[in-house]
Amino acid sequence: MTDAPILTVTDLTVRFPIRGPFARKLGEIRALDGVSFDLAEGEILGLVGESGCGKSTLGKTLMGIQAPSSGSITFAGKEIAGRTPREARELRRRLQYAYQDPGASLDPRWKIGKSLEEPLIIHTDLPRRERLKKVAEILTSVGLPAGHADLFPHEISGGQQRRVGLARILMLNPEVVILDEPTAGLDVSVQATVLRLFRDLRDTFDLTYIFISHDLSVVRLMCHRVAVMYLGRIVEMGPVADLMDDPKHPYTQSLLAAIPKVNGPRVTENFWLKGEPADASNLPRGCRFQGRCPHVQPVCRQDDPADRIVGAQSVACHFAGEVFPPVPTAKESERA
Ligand SMILES: Nc1ncnc2c1ncn2[C@@H]1O[C@H](COP(=O)(O)OP(=O)(O)OP(=O)(O)O)[C@@H](O)[C@H]1O
Ligand SMILES: [Mg+2]
Structure with a gap:
C-alpha cells in the first residue's frame, strides 16, 4: 500500500428531487450530504x-452512473x-x-461468455480469438471452469453469479472496484470462499476496494x-480495529452493540437503536442522529456537528472524545 491517494472525494452531495403531479418539485432527498474521504492505493x-x-x-x-449535485x-x-x-470513458x-x-x-x-466478452468489444480492439482467450482466463481466475462460458445465468448458483459479476469487471483491468454488498444472500460457507477470492484477486490484480456492507463482522x-x-x-471513519474496538460516535456504538459477542452478550438496553432514521427529505436542524441518540443535548438540536479528530477516528459528534452526557435509565425515560 502506498500513501498517495488514488481517489479523493470532497464534499460530495447528491440530491434527488421529489416530484408531484405535472412534475412539480415537492422537495428533495439528500442521499449524500457532504461526503469527503481519501482512498489509498491497495x-x-x-x-x-x-x-x-x-x-x-x-x-x-463515483462510477459516474449517478451525477453529483455538487x-x-x-x-x-x-x-x-x-x-x-x-477521457471519462477511460477513467470509468x-x-x-x-x-x-x-x-x-x-x-x-x-x-455467460457473451456477457463477459461484451466489455472487451466496447472498450478494446482485441480480435475475437483474443477476447475468447481472455474470457476463459478470467473465468479460471475467479475459480470457475472455462466451460461455464456456455451456460446461461439461471443455470449457475448465486455464489457463481457473484464470481461472474466480478469476472465481468476484471475483464477491463480496473484499479478501483466498488463491491456493493458482495456477500448478501450467500450462505455463510460460500461467503467465506467469496471473501477469500476478493482478497486473492486484490493481490493478483493490484486492486483497491470500496467494500459496501451492512455486515460489520465481514467488514472487520x-x-x-x-x-x-x-x-x-x-x-x-477510522482504522477498522480502532473504530470497532473503541467506537466514538453514538451511532457506531449502537451498531456495534447490536452484534452479539462470542464471549458474552454486549448488547445493553440503552444502546439499542430506537425508532427510524429521520426523513432524508426533511432532515432536522442540527445533528441528523439527534432523534435516536441516547445522549442528545440542546446543542445537538441547534448545530450540525463538524468532524472532530478523536484518537485515530474522525467523528461528527459534538461530544465525541468527551464524557457523554449521561443516558437516562429506562425508568427515567419512561417518566419523561
Ligand atoms: N434514483 C433515485 N431517485 C430517487 N431517490 C433515490 C434514488 N436512488 C436512491 N434514492 C434514495 O436515496 C437514499 C439512499 O439510497 P441508497 O440506495 O444509496 O441507500 P443504500 O445505503 O445503498 O441502502 P441499501 O442498504 O438498502 O442498499 C434513499 O433514501 C433512497 O430512497
Ligand atoms: Mg444499496
Whole structure:
C-alpha cells in the first residue's frame, strides 16, 4: 500500500428531487450530504450503515452512473467532472462498480461468455480469438471452469453469479472496484470462499476496494479502514480495529452493540437503536442522529456537528472524545 491517494472525494452531495403531479418539485432527498474521504492505493475501505443511508448512491456517483449535485471526485490525480466523453470513458474503465444484485447485471438471455466478452468489444480492439482467450482466463481466475462460458445465468448458483459479476469487471483491468454488498444472500460457507477470492484477486490484480456492507463482522475481517454512514453523511471513519474496538460516535456504538459477542452478550438496553432514521427529505436542524441518540443535548438540536479528530477516528459528534452526557435509565425515560 502506498500513501498517495488514488481517489479523493470532497464534499460530495447528491440530491434527488421529489416530484408531484405535472412534475412539480415537492422537495428533495439528500442521499449524500457532504461526503469527503481519501482512498489509498491497495486499500480496502469498508462503507457501512443502515438501508437507505446512501451507500449505493455513493458507489454509483463515483462510477459516474449517478451525477453529483455538487462536490469533487479526483481519480489518480484527475478531477472527473468536466472530462471529455473519451477521457471519462477511460477513467470509468479504471473504476468499476460491482452491482448489489449480480443477477441484474447479467442479461438472462445471454450466455455467460457473451456477457463477459461484451466489455472487451466496447472498450478494446482485441480480435475475437483474443477476447475468447481472455474470457476463459478470467473465468479460471475467479475459480470457475472455462466451460461455464456456455451456460446461461439461471443455470449457475448465486455464489457463481457473484464470481461472474466480478469476472465481468476484471475483464477491463480496473484499479478501483466498488463491491456493493458482495456477500448478501450467500450462505455463510460460500461467503467465506467469496471473501477469500476478493482478497486473492486484490493481490493478483493490484486492486483497491470500496467494500459496501451492512455486515460489520465481514467488514472487520476484510477492511483496513471503515466509514460509517448515517443519512447521507460519514459520521465516523477510522482504522477498522480502532473504530470497532473503541467506537466514538453514538451511532457506531449502537451498531456495534447490536452484534452479539462470542464471549458474552454486549448488547445493553440503552444502546439499542430506537425508532427510524429521520426523513432524508426533511432532515432536522442540527445533528441528523439527534432523534435516536441516547445522549442528545440542546446543542445537538441547534448545530450540525463538524468532524472532530478523536484518537485515530474522525467523528461528527459534538461530544465525541468527551464524557457523554449521561443516558437516562429506562425508568427515567419512561417518566419523561
Ligand atoms: N434514483 C433515485 N431517485 C430517487 N431517490 C433515490 C434514488 N436512488 C436512491 N434514492 C434514495 O436515496 C437514499 C439512499 O439510497 P441508497 O440506495 O444509496 O441507500 P443504500 O445505503 O445503498 O441502502 P441499501 O442498504 O438498502 O442498499 C434513499 O433514501 C433512497 O430512497
Ligand atoms: Mg444499496
